[in-house]
Amino acid sequence: METVYLIFALLFGMTIGSFLNVVAWRVPRGESIIRPGSRCTSCGKEISWYDNIPVLSWFILRGRCRSCGERFSFRYAAVELVTGLLFAAIFMKYGLTWLFLSNTIFISLLVCVVLTDIDHWIILDSVSLGGIVLGLGFSLVPGGVGFLPSLITAAVAFSIFLLIRIVSKLILKRKPGYTIAPEGHEDEADEFQGGMGWGDIKLAGMMGAFLGPSSTAVALFIGFLLGAFTGITVILAGRNRRLPVPFGPFLALGAAVAVFAGKAIWHLYLRIGLNL
Numbered sequence: 529m530e531t532v533y534l535i536f537a538l539l540f541g542m543t544i545g546s547f548l549n550v551v552a553w554r555v556p557r558g559e560s561i562i563r564p565g566s567r568c569t570s571c572g573k574e575i576s577w578y579d580n581i582p583v584l585s586w587f588i589l590r591g592r593c594r595s596c597g598e599r600f601s602f603r604y605a606a607v608e609l610v611t612g613l614l615f616a617a618i619f620m621k622y623g624l625t626w627l628f629l630s631n632t633i634f635i636s637l638l639v640c641v642v643l644t645d646i647d648h649w650i651i652l653d654s655v656s657l658g659g660i661v662l663g664l665g666f667s668l669v670p671g672g673v674g675f676l677p678s679l680i681t682a683a684v685a686f687s688i689f690l691l692i693r694i695v696s697k698l699i700l701k702r703k704p705g706y707t708i709a710p711e712g713h714e715d716e717a718d719e720f721q722g723g724m725g726w727g728d729i730k731l732a733g734m735m736g737a738f739l740g741p742s743s744t745a746v747a748l749f750i751g752f753l754l755g756a757f758t759g760i761t762v763i764l765a766g767r768n769r770r771l772p773v774p775f776g777p778f779l780a781l782g783a784a785v786a787v788f789a790g791k792a793i794w795h796l797y798l799r800i801g802l803n804l
């Protein structure tokens with residue numbers, strides 16, 4: 529029976545992944561996520577249900593539109609597969625509990641963060657602010673982090689990121705034009721001048737609301753570590769250091785690790801710390 533549930537979690541996650549692809553494509557473009565049905569973005573032909581099966585259809589059609597032959601990025605199938613695997617892993621860790629529901633919703637929001645931040649340098653308010661509300665709500669379920677810890681962690685994480693923004697803005701103020709806005713975002717140069725975007729600040733709040741204090745600390749630590757490591761790597765690889773790197777995906781990755789191992793890493797950290 530467990531295996532049946534596990535397969536169901538995988539397939540359910542892949543379907544949600546397919547929906548997240550639609551959300552990440554349409555919402556930043558101001559389109560409805562309900563109507564019209566899925567279409568080829570090249571020829572506009574509606575994609576029938578049998579060509580829209582998560583992961584499978586991409587391989588059957590070899591990543592091409594049945595009608596015009598336009599290539600569909602493998603990323604669509606990858607997002608569906610990864611979301612499915614994450615749902616299955618969450619089921620293995622939390623079983624069929626409220627925490628399964630809460631963590632699959634959290635992971636889905638994080639997938640959306642990664643996609644829109646990479647594509648458009650934005651984290652949707654409906655995701656981050658909506659996520660704060662959902663995180664606070666799910667803190668009350670059996671095994672949840674509890675309302676007060678959820679609320680306080682959200683507020684603290686939000687404030688830390690806001691402080692980073694204020695401080696980095698003050699520092700960079702003395703170096704006008706230090707940060708170059710990414711291509712297509714030249715008119716928002718000022719927003720990129722601050723280092724920490726509003727989207728990241730709200731995302732930190734959402735992570736705090738869902739994860740509670742110890743797992744949020746782990747998630748933020750991993751996020752900053754990965755972000756710094758990547759930043760240094762791309763600079764060493766010869767990239768212009770004035771070009772910003774989207775931070776949302778690193779925070780989301782840290783949060784995903786915390787979903788599975790936040791408590792374990794926190795306790796490991798405490799044990800090492802107390803032995804010193």
Ligand SMILES: [Zn+2]
Pocket residue numbers: 568569570571572573593594595596597598
């Ligand atoms: Zn087409």
